[in-house]
Amino acid sequence: MKGIAKLASELGISTGTVSRALNGKSDVNAATRARVLEAAQRMGYAPNASARNLAKGATNSIGFMIELNPETASNSDNFFMGVFDGVQSVLMQHGLELLVLPCPTDADPYHYLQRFVARETVDAMIISATQRIDHRIDLLQARGIPFVSLGRSESGAGYSWIDLDVEGVVNESIDRLVAHGHRRIAVTVPRRGINFAELFHASYRSALARHGLPYDPALVIDTAWSELGGYEMTDRLLAVPDRPTAVVLIYEMMALGLYRRLMELGIQPGRDLAVITFRDEPALRFLSPSATCFRMSLHDLGVAVAEAVLAQLPGHRTSPAAPVVQMRWPMVLRPGESDAFTLPPETSRSRVKPRSA
Amino acid sequence: MKGIAKLASELGISTGTVSRALNGKSDVNAATRARVLEAAQRMGYAPNASARNLAKGATNSIGFMIELNPETASNSDNFFMGVFDGVQSVLMQHGLELLVLPCPTDADPYHYLQRFVARETVDAMIISATQRIDHRIDLLQARGIPFVSLGRSESGAGYSWIDLDVEGVVNESIDRLVAHGHRRIAVTVPRRGINFAELFHASYRSALARHGLPYDPALVIDTAWSELGGYEMTDRLLAVPDRPTAVVLIYEMMALGLYRRLMELGIQPGRDLAVITFRDEPALRFLSPSATCFRMSLHDLGVAVAEAVLAQLPGHRTSPAAPVVQMRWPMVLRPGESDAFTLPPETSRSRVKPRSA
DNA sequence: CTGAAAGCGCTTACAG
DNA sequence: CTGAAAGCGCTTACAG
Structure with missing residues (x-):
């Protein structure tokens, strides 16, 4: 026995109750919840991500696709590192995970992205290194995946983007x-x-x-x-x-x-x-x-990108903000x-x- | 209906057969396999990652934890981008996905890593920015998670590491x-x-x-x-x-x-x-x-790191190489x-x- | 407040 | 070569 079943049997309660306690549902006895939390902590238990995602129909994670090819990677320097940190500062507050997906030099960005999209590995995407004609945008729109593009494209329409001004x-x-x-x-x-x-x-x-x-x-x-x-x-x-x-x-x-x-x-x-x-x-x-x-502030840019993603995720919308964000990020002389x-x-x-x- | 069930019903065959065809099992009629492949391609079908991982008991993905704090992030420049590309060039050949996990400035690296480990989000880890005393190594060893450290530590023993010389x-x-x-x-x-x-x-x-x-x-x-x-x-x-x-x-x-x-x-x-x-x-x-x-070659370093990871993954071992790799990466004047x-x-x-x- | 049970979308022995 | 069915480890209506 392993996972939640093991925890439940040790505690002598059902897995359902353990799950509810762990997920902060309100209808759990305070004492029961405390016991569950203590045991989980002690045993280093955390719900298996695959099982949880499957049951919930969401992964609670956001993909951030970057490209490693010399043309754009050279541009990366500390650029993306700074942006990641800004993105994380927002996502963490919402219990969302950031997965950075680096598209290899010798891979086609469209097909690379497609794998993650088709397999439903992430709930939303952030893409970068946007091309003038960028079929990734068509793909994401067709599939109805929430996404934000760090950079504009002539492809698609009505999608969220934030780009340097x-x-x-x-x-x-x-x-x-x-x-x-x-x-x-x-x-x-x-x-x-x-x-x-x-x-x-x-x-x-x-x-x-x-x-x-x-x-x-x-x-x-x-x-x-x-x-x-x-x-x-x-x-x-x-x-x-x-x-x-x-x-x-x-x-x-x-x-x-x-x-x-x-x-x-x-x-x-x-x-x-x-x-x-x-x-x-x-x-x-x-x-x-x-x-x-x-x-410009890389951190603030990351924050803005993350907020633009959240605006598209049902249940994470903070304000009644418009779901579509399109803005040029100001830069100061x-x-x-x-x-x-x-x-x-x-x-x-x-x-x-x-x-x- | 959705996913593999939809595909199967459209083809008039069982989901089991569709799965076997898609996974390249040998005991599938060639014509059936061709029909399945064609339909999957046409419908843009790919197996849901969560369901697949749960059923297989493996995620087929490798995490690469980096840190965003100023001390190490400044060091990142193009360093990690180059290494990622080398890692990817190896992992892709093995059908493994690379997930870069950026630990935010204000998060504790140990707890950040722990989440991914406890939730079984990845099959193996690559860690970096190794501290002299680094409890992440103890954690990974205690859990029995295959990992490679890009950098040495005094924590743990007998684990795989590759470090600059x-x-x-x-x-x-x-x-x-x-x-x-x-x-x-x-x-x-x-x-x-x-x-x-x-x-x-x-x-x-x-x-x-x-x-x-x-x-x-x-x-x-x-x-x-x-x-x-x-x-x-x-x-x-x-x-x-x-x-x-x-x-x-x-x-x-x-x-x-x-x-x-x-x-x-x-x-x-x-x-x-x-x-x-x-x-x-x-x-x-x-x-x-x-x-x-x-x-030094960042790409080659990435290749070596990826190979050190593979050496620990049952089913991916290429050569009868020792499972534990410990090497100082040479640098040339x-x-x-x-x-x-x-x-x-x-x-x-x-x-x-x-x-x- | 808690348990029993169905269901998430796959894979894989097991029959046939 | 294929289908039926169990099972992966969770979550969540649904009863009670």
Whole structure:
């Protein structure tokens, strides 16, 4: 004998009563409940998850799918760790378990997700690394699984998502650079990638248009999502005809490579080239000159994501909040030295002077 | 009707036969199996995980517990993402699922783990962030749960662990620095933390002893596990009486803060102070002067961990390998410029010259 | 307040 | 090769 049956027989009561005592049902004698709780504690008993889930028709756990492929995993750094903690802080209060599901490099994200969905391993999902066209969203909607997407997609409609406010970041960056006299502003945009890159690109175009500046495809630099990507794109950036005087990086860690290559070339960020990076990151804090970037709370983002999930779970709805959440997560400018100069009108071109020809 | 019963009734056969067909049992008519497979595919059917686990008495999933607290999470960077991918590459071949279980900052790791263990949510566990005394190991051994520890502990005995070869790294670092004429070699060791820090400290002492060098507690700098920790400890490092000429960093990212502070002080790593960092990391590659560190494959480490888990799972043992794996994962020196100088005998002291008094 | 019993959706000896 | 049935360990109406 094992499990609840063993507990019950030791106590000389029925498994039903044990179950009710353990689950905090009100119709249990106080003394009985105390005995049950004590015995469970003493014997290290906890209900078997599979049996419990089967009986209750719910798993009480939320899946959080992340991708391990280099393109998005490099982006992970401490990003997801911070978000997990925020998510957990909410879920724990509701007795829900967070299961992080890492999709391997060589697996198809759609099929990876499908397994968990079809097998009903989780009650709800959080997905990330959203693609422009992302069939995972169609799948989740078709199956009626509650989910929140950390990132937007053009797939589906009326689903909950929370995404970093790329538009805000790009707009503020471009406004700031234009105000400093820049006209030739480059951006780094990985060619293939998550929808985030598309949004970044589109925001860039519209921000330029708002300022009456022409869109020059040559200023959109294809770059790998990594420190190394930042290093490797530097020469291409500087080789663009009518050399750009500023660059906005889609991924913060690219700044490390960019800075290094600029230094090797004798070009000084913040004097010869304005640089704005994306998200404030501990590893960036020690760059010199300090990098202008945008900060946000990973923890709070996680909290918001978890709350958006709860809003879809019957029995966990805290407030009469709308079940569908769609929001861009605000990011706040953290001015640094890397773009702290104004371009004199007459020299607004070819201000970048490499040490050697 | 739903699930396998629905599938069976649509096909006009029993659920038993459907189950056998789906599970690849040999005693099923080929045509029947084909019909079942086709229907399952078409209807997007997959067996309910809870019911299946309950019936089989196994979950076919492996938990990987990580901790989100700042001390270890900062260390996580891309470390765990790389390891997960290696683990997955092995588990997928065995039809096992990897569930990452992130222990929240404000939760007790022991109780967090206990829930999953007592509820039989997973068939085996991988734990990390091992403490010197770590009751999780006692718990897992007492319950007879197969597990592998990514890191050693003084708790328990005869369990499987794989740990980075701290001893090797420290020995090689000290040998190298001593060969370059250094006698006053500092190390950064967080005061409270995982067992890793204890091992680092102990290795340092024994390496010094091997060279007949005295152990000076003042050379053991208490440092936070972060980039900022590296920045903040720099002044204390330089203020140690009979100033050290070299430092070995326990956590690679500390180098970012250290470099920055040294630069502010006009002190040049690799000329005025020898620096050796721990693990090779993309973010370090762009430091100038380049940092001497140790490289390893996160993916291969993950593979080894997964194989150590499989060795304990009946039915998954690939080779007649010993069930208990205990190994230090080798790390290979990647020489950089940060320690590429030899101390002249006569100036082996007070070689560090700050710009200002 | 408690017990007996059905049921959650599977898998698997056991017959045939 | 297939079906009927028991059983996995819980939870929860339903009686009493």
